[in-house]
Amino acid sequence: MQDAVLESMPAAYAYPLLIKHLLHTPLSQTPDQEIVYRGDERMTYRTLGERVARLAGGLAKLGAQHGSTVAVMDWDSHRYLEAYFAIPMMGAVLQTVNVRLSPAEIAYTINHADAQILLVHRDFLPVIEAIRGELESVHTFVLIDDMDAEACAHTIPFADEYESMLAASEPAYDFPDFDENTRATTFYTTGTTGLPKGVYFSHRQLVLHTITGMAALASPVSGQRFHRGDVYMPITPMFHVHAWGMPYIATVLGVKQVYPGRYVPERLVKLVRDEGVTFSHCVGTILHMLLNCSEAKTVDLSRWKVIIGGGALPQGLARAALDRGIDIFAGYGMSETCPLLSLAQLQPGSETLDPDEQLRLRCKTGLPLPLVDLRIVNEDMQNVAHDGRASGEVVVRAPWLTQGYVKNPEASAQLWEGGYLHTQDIASIDAKSYLQITDRIKDVIKSGGEWVSSLEIESLISQHPGVAEVAVIGIKDDKWGERPVALVVRKPECAVPVSEDDIRQHVLAFSETGRISKYAVPQIVKIVDQLDKTSVGKLNKKRLREQFAARAQEESAS
């Protein structure tokens, strides 16, 4: 009885999981640690703390309050990091706007999220100028200006400029306590079909993602670790799934952080060299570009750890990276999952595996993080065997998955059918618990009564020394249902360019050893100049299928 009385009292002990609590240890334990922007601006964590307070104070003056949505359009910067903290910490919602969307899509997402304040970098003024008439909810614009480009003409009535707003505010702000389930962030997914869909995450979810991600990333025996001595630089944009949540993890670790601004391959490589970057994450196509830019030829990359996500890590790319000394491995997640779900970390003892076997593990989709309840299931939601062969859809529960899509109950209910989040990825799990995505539900190729993994064929083709990039798509086939087609971009530097037949023979060899089925060998291989990508750099297979079908029709018509 007495306990019941006690427990109904206002709870002195209550500790909501709020983003502000992530700052206790870094601000006190590493106040002099550096945060660098593009190599030419640098500040300390102490200053970060003050600027977070100033940003909140400035936004409050402009009318932001609990429940407001503040949208940001910026390159990867210390300012974005400040927004990651200040906006949720004051009880508002941070909308990270995907600046690679079309102007019409950007207008749609800002309206849909009901953003009232927009912080926008000068580089995006033409976009805002174009869509200004369509913006329904934004009442206040704040200019972000790097002062290194010529001021362009515009008619936007800016209420303030970011730095002057901060200068006019106090370096302290009384961030309140509130419910940990308060929405902290929102952003829009970039599917290849339909309108962008908004996902959203609460303070509780982001704190749990941060601490669990930190635990998972730090705990390998050696290598592949994100630890207190690292220097961090994201190379996945901060508008996309909180740059994998890594800036929050980096901040709690108290490490030196480097924000590269707009992605220019030469600048990224120089930053790795000059700032001593040791830990990054990016998509495979970007790493491919970095390794092949002229600047990279002379830079020592042997202290660099890189997680590859946003798609499978091709073994060819992994080998090229390992040859440069890069400690590369795959990670897995999606917009709906905050994003971290699994990491292809080496288990203790794997250090002694032969290099090829290690490479294979590094390219797997990975081992689920603590607290992640991940299953592969058939269409009746029954588990399939963990034998490395049987495949099923990846469904998942974890403390940090989006509760649904913003203002879209139908899609939300579908996402969460049966109480698990449906990733729409097809995967197998081997006896050592490594997950391996074999395809997207919509990209899997059904040929001759079998499911052929487009990703596996891509991985095999990518290992050919003459291949720069590859996409494998399914096309309709009267006899087999579907057949795989390979679209290949050649490596420009090869003396003897790879031919379509070379590729076919290369894949055929794998089929003859039994590694893949005969249905998986592409009968058609096309050399192309480039492959269509989505705004976040993934292969746009829907478009590729359409293009291929259109070209086939043209050819048969002519």
Add this chain to the structure above:
Amino acid sequence: MQDAVLESMPAAYAYPLLIKHLLHTPLSQTPDQEIVYRGDERMTYRTLGERVARLAGGLAKLGAQHGSTVAVMDWDSHRYLEAYFAIPMMGAVLQTVNVRLSPAEIAYTINHADAQILLVHRDFLPVIEAIRGELESVHTFVLIDDMDAEACAHTIPFADEYESMLAASEPAYDFPDFDENTRATTFYTTGTTGLPKGVYFSHRQLVLHTITGMAALASPVSGQRFHRGDVYMPITPMFHVHAWGMPYIATVLGVKQVYPGRYVPERLVKLVRDEGVTFSHCVGTILHMLLNCSEAKTVDLSRWKVIIGGGALPQGLARAALDRGIDIFAGYGMSETCPLLSLAQLQPGSETLDPDEQLRLRCKTGLPLPLVDLRIVNEDMQNVAHDGRASGEVVVRAPWLTQGYVKNPEASAQLWEGGYLHTQDIASIDAKSYLQITDRIKDVIKSGGEWVSSLEIESLISQHPGVAEVAVIGIKDDKWGERPVALVVRKPECAVPVSEDDIRQHVLAFSETGRISKYAVPQIVKIVDQLDKTSVGKLNKKRLREQFAARAQEESAS
């Protein structure tokens, strides 16, 4: 509006922080990893999972249900680990009974916690036999038997024996979802005054303590790390603050675990050697005992990492451990705090510090863990300066602190006065954020208008090569208010035993260099045979003060 509708629906996405979720990754990723008991019994994590289910099934048959309390009296064992999971996971409360309390106190705590089922090791049958008439709530007894001691005569009507109960149950159990704030564990603090007080922790609190502790312990650059490749053995009892929560962390990491049974110094050292133990935690007095047992002389301890807690880590002990190659450092926490609050980890760059400076850092109280909001305050709850000199009481907020004392609203309100948990520890914080406890509020010696830290003087005296153990207490003094008295146990192996005057001169030297004030030099030093300790091995200063006062009175009377 649509969102509001969605959010009021039964939440498919809801993920309560329940202890069962800690098992997802270890059971799937390291099913073949070993858990060892005393070196002669061993099982795999796969078996752990099955035995956790069997234990829950067996207890359910005996009447345990949601909200029941199940008490355990056992040595450190795989069975205790099973209880850590199974009992909370079925919705019941695990009471870990302090077997070092007096029989009357044990009866008091079991009654006070309202335990209905008691699992008790054969070694404690004489205690249960003695208090059985006083036990009010227990209706069912289960025997735990190592089968290696002669069965003693008893009259307790056991409902079952642990292993036969498990054998009769199913290796699967449908652990339900429930509110994450459900109480998971309770145990009683062992203060030197008054009745034992019960603290309690919820599923949410234990999950957050586990994940954050894992993150903090894994993230140093090198050394002092608890990582996936370690072999873990606790040497603080599992009845006391969940053995610092480390068994939960070890399980999520999926490491080999070694449970030593009853603490016999020779056996502990042999287990370190034979099982390859690399990570442990204990109180200073136990490590002192281990290092000085005959078995230890010939064992290589250079792969062993040890956290010292439950009191300051004396520099003398730290040096002795480092000389043996042990990677030793201090940790801080208490029964009320689950317990982890801080760890004396070396910051990046500290590896290059000179050995004495490193030693000093390892012996500090440490750096607070992520999410821990730790302050040192004066009597008006105002922060004192972080200059390494000013001292105040340590008050703290964190997501894993006891909500209060069981059925004791007055003490609970006092514990949480002002919205922070009051540790009653006095500390300073230096410019690098290292916390340093200087004393307990009740043990601090007020002399000549100054606060003299008994712990600091103990630390200085412990560095004398002839000193095995030391306690510094305050005694009443008409002129100065209080004066420090040092009680010293000599090292038996020294050829020339240290004298009382040697000790005084040793401390005086530190006073002359200004390191401590002149009030801190004990005018009275007494060589004694042993020092009175509490049931968890801490110096019992209250008793030491009483003993000293009584002896002084006797001497003046005679």
